[in-house]
Amino acid sequence: MAAETLHPARRGLMLILSSPSGAGKTTLTRNLKSENNLDLSISVTTRAKRPSEIEGVHYRFIDRAAFDAMRQHNDLLEWAEVHGNGYGTPRKEVEASLAAGRDVLFDIDWQGTQQIVKKARADVVTIFILPPSMAELRSRLIRRAEDAEDVIVKRLANARDEIARWSQYDYVIVNHDLQTAYEQIKAILTAERLKRSRAVGLNDFVDQLLTEQLP
Numbered sequence: 001m002a003a004e005t006l007h008p009a010r011r012g013l014m015l016i017l018s019s020p021s022g023a024g025k026t027t028l029t030r031n032l033k034s035e036n037n038l039d040l041s042i043s044v045t046t047r048a049k050r051p052s053e054i055e056g057v058h059y060r061f062i063d064r065a066a067f068d069a070m071r072q073h074n075d076l077l078e079w080a081e082v083h084g085n086g087y088g089t090p091r092k093e094v095e096a097s098l099a100a101g102r103d104v105l106f107d108i109d110w111q112g113t114q115q116i117v118k119k120a121r122a123d124v125v126t127i128f129i130l131p132p133s134m135a136e137l138r139s140r141l142i143r144r145a146e147d148a149e150d151v152i153v154k155r156l157a158n159a160r161d162e163i164a165r166w167s168q169y170d171y172v173i174v175n176h177d178l179q180t181a182y183e184q185i186k187a188i189l190t191a192e193r194l195k196r197s198r199a200v201g202l203n204d205f206v207d208q209l210l211t212e213q214l215p
């Protein structure tokens with residue numbers, strides 16, 4: 001068998017982005033997903049749909065009873081209460097992607113991140129996105145124009161507690177410039193995909209290399 005046909009496969013990884021509301025993780029996850037061969041985990045939430053959001057694309061919008069039922073049936077890989085609403089990651093889709101050797105991208109908060117890390121540390125890569133300043137964070141939430149004023153006030157009030165979680169993450173990126181932050185996350189993803197510990201069949205590949213007879 002030629003050496004290149006033995007090239008080692010890789011275990012799927014879970015790439016998690018978290019940040020305070022408005023720092024830019026949703027924008028970054030959308031950009032990343034389209035160009036980097038990633039499956040995006042679509043969460044369920046009890047929050048009301050924003051004007052620009054599409055059911056099944058941005059979230060699956062469900063009521064509290066359905067959310068509680070998913071929790072009770074162990075249908076959620078993780079879940080949390082964030083800004084007064086329930087959010088959770090449906091387990092089945094993530095497990096199907098990973099079983100097919102695909103990488104999965106998550107836009108979830110620090111509580112959900114901790115739960116997934118606890119379950120599968122070796123297969124998880126976590127990135128925390130910081131805003132360049134609190135003033136810019138507020139401007140972004142206002143400019144986004146998707147939330148009522150009281151919602152923006154609540155999210156800004158929660159931002160300091162969320163930012164305090166930064167040191168629990170593998171990587172921290174300051175999102176000054178969207179393109180730069182995007183390139184930095186791509187670099188992390190590329191390096192993490194190449195990690196020796198994720199390769200499957202590397203021993204066989206190296207054995208083959210070492211036994212290959214040169215003409």
Ligand SMILES: Nc1ncnc2c1ncn2[C@@H]1O[C@H](COP(=O)(O)OP(=O)(O)OP(=O)(O)O)[C@@H](O)[C@H]1O
Pocket residue numbers: 019020021022023024025026027028140141143144175176177178179
């Ligand atoms: N580097 C940037 N410079 C300027 N504006 C940005 C930058 N990154 C994101 N934005 C804008 O900031 C707003 C908030 O971004 P986004 O919705 O991605 O934040 P988020 O972290 O996902 O917030 P939430 O947790 O509330 O969903 C959006 O209008 C987005 O276009």
Ligand SMILES: Nc1nc2c(ncn2[C@@H]2O[C@H](COP(=O)(O)O)[C@@H](O)[C@H]2O)c(=O)[nH]1
Pocket residue numbers: 018019020021043044047078079080082083087088089107108109110111112113
């Ligand atoms: N633990 C989880 N957190 C989630 C999930 N989906 C989204 N989120 C986080 O909630 C806040 C608010 O999101 P928004 O869309 O209402 O602005 C944000 O920090 C998201 O990352 C989830 O499935 N689990």
